[in-house]
Amino acid sequence: MSFALDILTIVAVSAGAFFFLAGTVGLLRFPDTLTRLHALTKADNLGLGLVVLGLLPQAGSLRHGLKLVGIWLLALLAGATVSQLIARAARQSGSAR
Amino acid sequence: MTEFLTAALGFILAMLALGLVSILRGPGDADRMMAAQLIGTGGIAALLLLGAVTGVPAATDVALTIALLATFASIAFVKKGLPQLDADEAGSTEDR
């Protein structure tokens, strides 16, 4: 059982690391603010979610696991709201070409 | 398992650094505003992994704090970073 859980951790954390890689490649390669914002928020939130999923089997207690999920939900909420605001600011200041 | 998590943590930190380079260099202030957002996700992931690697469960509480305060910092970026937004009646321009 613990072997299977370890496999889950390895797979999920690797997938999370891959999405962080994707987000960073997007930041480096995309031409303008809005597409870079898109790359950052989508990929990184998914990456964090997968890392949290991978750490859940390693969490010692239910409380710890719930806290991990709560952190991800907070990050999702913040990401969704803040990226909207940044995109609006970028469009109005005209830096999004 | 610890070795693997440490390696993943190092990798995510390196990605975070690369992302910060491109953000801080970025032409406009709107690009720079993404920095807090990036730390809000990548930094928290790194911190959670670090807590698991180092055996410090309380690192989760630090991640919780950063999740809340990085959000606050991002909002302040948007409100204060672009003065024209704040000056000309922030409410009407921001909500359309």
Added chain:
Amino acid sequence: MTVATILEMVLAAVVLALGVWTIAARETFAATVGYVAYGLLVPLIWVRLDAVDVALTEAAIGGGLGGVLLLGAAARLRPSEPATAAETPGKIVRLSAAGASVMIAAALAAAVLLLPDPAPTLAPAAVANASATGLANPVTNVLMAFRAMDTMLEKVVLLLAIVGVWSLASDRAWGGRPGPRHQAGPHGVLVFLARLLPPVGIVVGIYILWTGANHPGGAFQGGSILAAMWLLVIMAGLTDTPAVGGRWLRLVLIAGPGVFLIVGLGGLCFGPAFLAYPLPPHAKPLILIIEVAMVSTIAVTLGLLLAGAPERSDQG
């Protein structure tokens, strides 16, 4: 070279690179953004050093509140930037400054690395007396009992800082409200966040305060989260900054150090010395009362320090 060593070197390199950016960036705003990123990453080092209490404080202050304070100032001072940028000192000054900085850094590194082994420590004494307070977190024990005088005076420093900031108000705005009045439409994204996040943040803040008795956390860390939530609501335009002349506001501001002082004087009257706590079953509730009074004081003080000097009269 183990994996852990490589990780530590990557972490140190990232943090130092952000430090270099903070110093070297051409625009002040960009440098401040770099400082916020630095302040949000330094907690990782503190966690690695097994000092989670400090990591919490650094995350709350260095990255969160401190970063926002500097960021706001950078945005407002932007028009003055070209004029002062011309005053960059000459090459000789810069070279000698670099030389002096390198020498001081090298001396500090040597001092830290050549510490006697085992290094002198008070940790055993702190552990041996932990039962006197009934708290399991040694850092809270040091802060609230063994070095309680420091913590009390630290709150007085916060109070002095807020008095200093307020005294910078112009005559017109004396006793008025700090900062601009933010306004936002009732259906905006920011208002949505400002309605959803603070309840969660308040719970987390109180949790951090409560858990501080036995695990890393405490009044200051919890208070800074509460302050951030308050400012979020203000920035969304859901409420206004309070007029600094208000009596209730001032009462909250002195509640923390006041309660601390009363407990301390109680120790002087009924016990052996100033700030001496009674024996175990009564020490913990007293410390908790002080912490609760302090957390409200800290939240309000930090929020008002970030809001700055009053700029509008009470009516405006």
Added chain:
Amino acid sequence: MTDTTIFGVCAAAAVGLGLYGLITNPQPLRKIVAFNLLGSGVFLLLGVVGRRGAAAGFGNDPVPQALVITGIVVAFSATALAVALLLRLFQTAGSATLRSDAPTSAGINPSGD
């Protein structure tokens, strides 16, 4: 190479960087930021010392930790006061320069303490 070696050098370098920025940057706000960087380096140094002095079953000595927490609070208060002073200077004088008519302005400390 242990964690204290790496982070000790990192902390010392942060102090050096902050000092350099404090001396050479002409803008007062940049001086405040640099001073904060310097302070953060000093706190990290104390953390490394506490880590080396770890005893009695602790990962890190609680006494320096408590000192650092107090220090962070005081540094924040000083920064807030300095920023408020600077903003007021900009408001009344219209510029944020520290340069007075006398050529030497070396004694001005923007940290406020």
